[in-house]
Amino acid sequence: MNATIKLIQSKIKPEQLFMLSVLLVNGGNYLYNLILGRFLGPDKFADAAILVTFLLVLSFVAMTFQLVAAKFSVLFENKIFKAFISTLYKRAFIVGVVLALAIIIFSAELQEFFKTSTSKMFLLFGIGVPFYFLMSVNRGVFQGKQELTFLSVTYQSEMISRLLITFSLLYFLDFDSSVLIAVGILCSFVFGMFPFKYKIFSFKTSLKLDIDKSKLVRNFFIITAFYELTQIIINNSDILLVKHYFDSYEAGLYASLALIGRVVYFIAWMFVMLLLPTVVQLKKDGKSTLPILMKYVSYIGLIAASIIVACFFFPEQIINVLFGSSYLEIAPLLWKYASATGVFAISNIFAYYYLSLDKYVPVVLSGIFGMLQVVLVTVYHNSLAEVVHVQIIAMILLLLVQLTYFFLNHSKSVKIKKTI
Structure with a gap:
């Protein structure tokens, strides 16, 4: 994996690679939805669209953590950066677990409100939520440090794995399509975590930000969370x-x-x-x-x-x-x-x-x-x-x-x- 990344870096500028990667990711995600629409038909595609919409909602919520990580990866350095990113990872994981439990506990109510064929699709989706939040902080570090090659790889990993796993399951298994789609989404969250910068943080770190820097991070986090909420509302x-x-x-x-x-x-x-x-x-x-x-x-x-x-x-x-x-x-x-x-x-x-x-x-x-x-x-x-x-x-x-x-x-x- 590292050898391949170094080879790509030597041939293409990071900005160009990222632009190309985003186009490929969006193209892949589009292909994913188009094939689902053609394969399932309007009735079943409505259930699939709910899962995809939940995925978009999750991406906007997690984007709060990604943007915070991106901004302060530029502003903070050395020990201050390590203290900041360790705290952010811990909080992202906690939020992910809380949201996951909420989705799982209220899966039956979600099925009733959105008139879906099964509640299992929400159960499976909920299990993957904590992985997505950790993945988003990881991406924020890549984004802020302008390590666009690694950022491109993590997006590609998520998209490609979702495509391959989902359509393999739909092709080989005669089972509820919404459940199989949820399994594909769950697996893609795990694949999207790689490459993972595990060396830059520790859940056990004793380092803490001073009051002024903590306030700066908190204020930006709150306003970013509010803005991402507006994105969720307008987009979904x-x-x-x-x-x-x-x-x-x-x-x-x-x-x-x-x-x-x-x-x-x-x-x-x-x-x-x-x-x-x-x-x-x-x-x-x-x-x-x-x-x-x-x-x-x-x-x-x-x-x-x-x-x-x-x-x-x-x-x-x-x-x-x-x-x-x-x-x-x-x-x-x-x-x-x-x-x-x-x-x-x-x-x-x-x-x-x-x-x-x-x-x-x-x-x-x-x-x-x-x-x-x-x-x-x-x-x-x-x-x-x-x-x-x-x-x-x-x-x-x-x-x-x-x-x-x-x-x-x-x-x-x-x-x-x-x-x-």
Whole structure:
């Protein structure tokens, strides 16, 4: 494994490798969902989509620990870093165990609320949760230290193992598909932990951060946790609510719509992963952070526009190629859903940028409009079209307020520099 990594490092720059790796991971995860959709059909795919949505929710919760690890891996060094990372690993594991127990204990209630075929899928998923939290802290260290080759490998390990194990089980075993999918997800959490930086921490360490540094970490953790909560709400509440309010067939159709329409968000995630440590480092070095923001916003804007145009002119062709004719019913909604996620992806770049600079107003704004989206879907869900329309409204309003904050904040900074 190490020999292979060193060979790759000598041929490709880490940033290039990470970009390529993210594209491959997102492509692999997309392939995973597409094959499930085609293989299972709309009814059974609705259950699979719940597991995938739970996986996305978990990734956002665990991302809190990853971003904290990434930021303070840049700021802390030597003994201070070791004390910090050891504490973070312990707390991540504890949170993982608590969430795992909650999912396992309430698995029957989850089955009833989401109208799934079995509660065993939630039991198996819950078992893997602590592994995912440890994996996320490990990834945060790689991200913060800019060890992008190792970061790429851990994402690839998770994605490839999930693909191979899940479809091997579905092919060879005649058993409840949702249970087999849950087994594949559980195994992928374990594989995703490698390579693991076990030498940098100890659960038994007696080292502790001083009060000021502990307060700095705590404040960033709280606001990041709040922001990731808004990400969970905006990204996943619609699928969960549709599964609750609509029958399995319509929920399966909507899941396929969401999967296609969110292409732009998954691509934007690649830039977000590079944005946070870069902005923190630039701020630490006393350099301007605005050019990197403008660079990433222009990238995401161009990508979003391209995807929306493609979904507008070729919706039936896209759906037919990706999911098959069984899903063509949702073709008219494709460009609209892509518009909602495209607008959200752009506003998300601004929020992560200011989060990196310890400015939290955009985070609060995301939370407000995330809750607005939930309220709108809860009130207006007479049809799938209505669900999509209210999301477009919420996301456009979110982007407008994020842009307003950006321009006001930028104007204020310019005035301060002129007076100096």
